Amino acid sequence: MLDVDLIRRDPELIRAMLRNRNYSEDLLDEFLSIDKEWRRLIDESNRLKHQRNVASERIPKLKGDEKKDAISEMKAVAERIKQIDAAIADLEAKRDEVVLNIPNVPDRSVPVGCDYEGNRIVASYGEVRKFDFTPKKHYEIGEDLDIIDFERGAKITGSGFYILKGDGARLERALIQYMLDVHHDQGYKEVFTPAIVNTGAVIGTGQYPKMKDDMYWCERDDLWLNPTAEVPVTNMHQDEIFEREQLPISYAAYLPSFRREAGRSADTRGIIRVHQFNKVELVKFVHPDNSFQELEVLRSDAEAILQGLELPYRVMLLCTGDMGFASAKTYDLEAHSPGADQWLEVSSCSCFTDFQARRARVKFRPEPHLKSEFVHTLNGSGLALPRTMVAVLENYQNKDGTVTVPEVLRPYMKGQEVIDRS
């Protein structure tokens, strides 16, 4: 959520931002007109309440007709206050809805662009692997080795769900442990949070209301299956105030994520886009002065995983039109998938400035006992498991159909070096 004061002070900045992000400028105009009316009514309500407060003080001292008259007069005032306050509440609800739908302001360093074509490659690592045979796609490898089972996943739940079996399940577990261990050494505190969250949490990180149709909702309890561990981990600190020396706070969390992928057909075969997937997520709460430096650190912490796995990847700086709603700056890490010869987004690292912190009310004190300010929040996947699996399976596949286990994962797989049909 943007600072309402900023929108009032500099509406043209917001207008330009909305244009760069392909959002309708109507959001801004709507806000401005609602806000103007809201302020008018607040003022009127305050005047009437003042009148009521003055009378409240006077009435107990009155007697007889004088008292009767004053009371009946105040009855009318109370009625009017009720009406106006109802109108104010109505406007506030409308205004909140508008403000909650206004995206974050991109950092100056973010390129302006309409869609993914405006993104900029800012770094790359490793060489795209060349094969002396035709590399298989991950779902072919998975089925041939009997480590990914799509049919039975669909049987117990539906399309877009899959089962990892045998060495497939073990490989994923090894990846999770490897990631968590690396991030632990980088200074992240491991947390394991609830996977189901309330509406306040999804508002806090910005998924609600804009993305509500992409999330699973438990109607009976009005709870949501988290679409990313970013939600529970960031919202852990809702309504908290940190002391300056507590920052930065860094968390690493392994958690399943759930996405309805509403409105998208099952256009992607395999496990690249699924409804439930594991992810190791990094979340940081930082001082506003160094949030963009911290983004660079976060990015390199996530990159360390890909480097450890020796997977070729590139780093994209997303443009204004392709960036997520709450983000001020985002890097995507894309691993190469030789089966389809495509780049797979395995991580997205973002700085949200105070956008989420304002929604979730996470603050810090710049100086002890002084007035608190909003922290800045960041997060990044470190990494999404299914797509990392795709990259591992496809990059480490051998001509005989087996898959070599990346060296860094072997300690987590009892030294196993190869995944074969056994």
Next chain:
RNA sequence: GCGGAGGUGGCCCAGCCUGGCAAGGCGCAGGAUUGCUAAUCCUGUGUCCGCAAGGACUCGGGGGUUCAAAUCCCCCCCUCCGCGCCA
């Protein structure tokens, strides 16, 4: 799920029965006083509207009653204790 006790400003805590400007303490900030420090005293301490003067709001959340609600009534949330259920 049942029974009980709770939720009051950054923190602690009174007020609730019996409706009438949220008392007091701690912390912190500014000031006064004082060789220095300590102690003491005064003022301030959250949110919103307003250029300001000023005003409004704020007692877990939402409704209701009332001229007037922290206080009375209803619904809900959370915490703690006990019971129940349970991997």
